[in-house]
Amino acid sequence: MTLNPADAAFAAQTGLPSDRLRPADPRYMDEPRGKYPGVPGLLALPHSVDEVAALVATAARMRVPVVPYGGGTGLVGGQVATSGPAPLILSLERMTRIRAVYPDENVLIAEAGAILADVQQAARAADRLFPLSLAAEGSARIGGTLATNAGGVNVLRYGAARDLCLGLEAVLPDGRIWHGLKRLRKDNTGYDLRNLLIGAEGTLGVITAAALKLSPVPAGQGTAFLAVADPAAALRLLSIARAQLGEAISAFEIMHRQGLDFLAETMPQVRQPWETPPEWSVLIELGLAAGIDPEEALARLFETGLEEGLVTDGLIAQSAQQRDAFWTVRESIPEANRLVGAVASHDISLPLSALPDFIAEAGPALQALGPCRINCFGHVGDGNLHYNVFPAPGQDRDAARQGAARVSALVHDLVARHDGSFSAEHGVGRAKAAVLEQYGDPVKLAAMRAIKDALDPAGIMNPGAVLTV
Known part of the structure; x- marks a missing residue:
């Protein structure tokens, strides 16, 4: 051209x-x-x-x-x-090399354009696990996952993208290359430029490569769908699971019935585990050491939950195929949401103990604004909810969306009152830059602007993202 x-x-x-x-x-x-x-x-x-x-x-x-x-x-x-x-x-799509793998160190070095699924596969080829897992892992690239500090389903056990990175190579806004691609677990030498660039969404420089943490592949995996009485019961069950299984819990996802109804409505080809969906359910994934039977561990958790009145029903996957089917349900919910069409979508996080109160308060408050449907689901193990509001049945979608600003203001105000965050894992970008100005701590915002001005005085790096221009 x-x-x-x-x-x-x-x-x-x-x-x-x-x-x-x-x-x-x-x-x-x-x-x-x-x-x-x-x-x-x-x-x-x-x-x-x-x-x-x-x-x-x-x-x-x-x-x-x-x-x-x-x-x-x-x-x-x-x-x-x-x-x-x-x-x-x-x-960075042409910079896709896996530069090196150090299995004994549990480290892999990848260029920023490497697709997340390819990094996972490179780790597997070395009998290791790169645990960052997202619905978009077949197209998301490592540089972007780090720039946004992506989360996903395994944060409970392994942490977000920030926690899976040891070192970076990056180009700063004046064109200088920072050679910070170290494989060290301990490097206490002043300001942490790595963590400054991670989550900065390209506003402070361009990540070009990363040294990533790997983990051993769990010897045994177990997956269960459990019907729970309510969100408070889900949290109590998580506490019991941690007491019984320690760090073996890889994921603990909560789903409301509305999401399963949307899935049945828009994607009937996705086989659901329940004949009649429960009001609330949790999807649990375990990764266990050799010698521990995952099905027995999940059965013991189910029995304890049943005895304490937390669990009303349950399904434990009996094969890899059934585990995949369970996860297909969870991973298809965002697409079902898209097909239904939300009034407003929210990626929020809350202190774990505040989750039940938030859910109990937000629903009636939103219904007071006008009839709506709410699909609340997400990574409850780390306090991250995807709280999405939809038109009531038969309501015109475009007309409902005229109230989106009021809906989001209500949700964000309630999140703030519970000392939560309006952005849990998707980042700020341009969509939420003004929201950050409204809810962000003024001292933090001033420090962020000072850092931006110092590293990027011309303001050329992704202007309008994170901080308003």
Whole structure:
């Protein structure tokens, strides 16, 4: 494709081969929810960290905004520039190498463009586990998961992306390369630039490679669907599970019946485990050491829950196929939500003890605004709920969405009163930058702006994401 004069001048300044730069295809100006159309820009496809450095250095000299682009799976608009001058869209999709694997150290070094599923497979090939697991793992890239500090279903046991990273290689906003790709568990040498860049959503630099923590592959896995009386019972059951099984609990997911009803309505091909869905259920995943039978462990947990009046029914997977079927139900709920069409979606976190009170208060408060359906599900083990509000049956979706701002304000106000967070695992992006201004601690916001100004004085790195311009 022929570049326009401005893009051609930029390309000439980088000194890179012509195949590294071209006008961006429409897919780079879109995001999964279709809410934030992007400004067309020049697409950069570097092959190495040195090429990323050349691109960012040129952008700094010419005051061109840079939008880092991973797999494009983010849900808060962080991967698209929605206003301002034409950006340099910096995609790491050609930087996909697994540079090294150190099985005895439980470390893998991957470039930022490596797809999460490929990193998981590389770990498996070394008889190790990279435990970060997301619904979008077939397209999400390592750089993006770190830039957004992605969570997923295994945070309870292994932590979020931040907890799975030992070191980074990154290009700072002036084009300098930070060689921080260390494999150390202990490195107490001043400010932690690694953790500053993780979760910064490309506003402080571009992650180009990472040293990632691996874990042993559990010798035995067990999965169960248990019907619980209510969210408080789910939390009590989690406490019992921890007492019985310690760190063997990989995931502990909660689901409301509404999500299963949506699934039956929109995706009937997904086989559900319950003939009549319970009001609340939990999906539990165990990863156990050799010599411990996962089915026996789950049966003991079920019996304890039944004795204490927490559990009313249960299904324990008897095969890998059945485990996969259970997880297919959980992982299909977001797509069912999309097909139904939400008024407003919320990715929130709360102190564990506050979860039942929040759920009990939020439902009636939202119904007082107007009839609606609520699908509450998520990673209850780490306090992260996806709290999504939908039109009432028969209600016009577009008309219902006119009240989205009031719905989200109510939810976020209630989250704040319970000392929670309006963004648990999806990040801030552009969608929630104004929300951060409203609910963020002013001292923290001032410190964030000082850091941004110090590292990126020209303001070229992903402008409008995280912090309002």
